[in-house]
Amino acid sequence: CAHYRPFWQMGVPVDVIDQNADLAKYKLVVLPLVYMLRPGLADRLRKFVEQGGTAVMTYWSAVVNESDLCYLGGVPGDGLRKVFGVWEEESQSYYPHEKVGIEMGGKKYEAVDTCSVIHAEGAKVLATFTDQYFAGSPALTVNSFGKGQAYYIAARTTGNFLGDLYRQLVAELHIERVIKTDLPAGVTAQLRTDGQTRYVFLLNFxxxxxxxxxDARYTDLLTGQPVSGTMTLERFGVRVLRR
Known part of the structure; x- marks a missing residue:
């Protein structure tokens, strides 16, 4: 949910896929807490990044195979240590009231529940922990692998950390948003198409x-009237727009 929410808020359509899915059609693949890997996923992920894709993986991923046996050679295992350019040494769990500071690009964030000690092995450090014995160690890294990029998040974060990261990636990768505008809190934009016409569903929760x-001129299919500029949705309201 934490990784899905930023895309939902930006109006970016997301596919939830399993480990056997074809990755080739995507620009960005997010793998949060993928503790157990099915056979073949690591190889397909390596090829995906190598051929220009962008992957985001979190702490406590690629630890065991489908038989729950640990990979030898460190975490992330099954060859992904080289793809992400990091080695995860250990993880630390925290009580609900405990927080660990993170700094990224001059901004302050917090981590909760779990943080991992990772070592950059060729990856560039984008964010660091600022508290406790984690201080100075990487909280977020990115590794250039082939034509693509592989990001590794070393903690469960709060606030706008994931939102800021994914907003940057959506812009850099030119990932299409349903409506190219900032949606108000509690409003989402979803896209449907019949192959020719695009329909935008605005939902106010x-x-x-x-x-x-x-961001453009639309036709409100519930009223048949053209709309542009701004549109006000009533409480729990829905609008269906055709561009």
């Missing part, structure tokens, strides 16, 4: 009205 700034 708030208990009060919300105003959406539109």
């Amino acid at each position: 708030n208990r009060g009205p919300a105003t959406v700034k539109l």
Whole structure:
């Protein structure tokens, strides 16, 4: 949910796929807490990044195979240590009231529940821990592998950490948003198509009205009227737009 939410808030369509899915059609693949790997996933992920894809993996991933046997050679295992350019040495769990500071690009964030000690082995450090014995160690890295990039997140983060990261990746990778505008909190934009016409569904999950700034001229299919500029959704309201 934490990794899905930023895309939902940005109006970026997301496929939830299993470990046997074809990765080739995607620009970005996110693998949160993939503790157990099925045969073949590591190789397909390596090829995906090598051929220009971007992957994001978190702590406590690629630890065991489908028989729950640990990979030898360190975490992430099954050859992914080279792809992500990091080695995860150990993890530390925290009580609910405990927090660990993170700094990225001059901004402060917090980690909770679990943090991992990772070592950059060719990867570039983008964020570091600022507290406890983690201080100075990497919290986020990126490794150039082939034509692609592999990011590794070393903690469960809070606040806008994931939102800031994924917003940057969406922009850099030119991933299409349903509506090229910042959606208000509690409003999502979903896309459907019949292969020719694109339909935008705006849904307001708030208990009060919300105003959406539109990025183009649409037809409101519920009223048949053209709309542009802004549109106000009533509480729990829905609008279906055709571009």
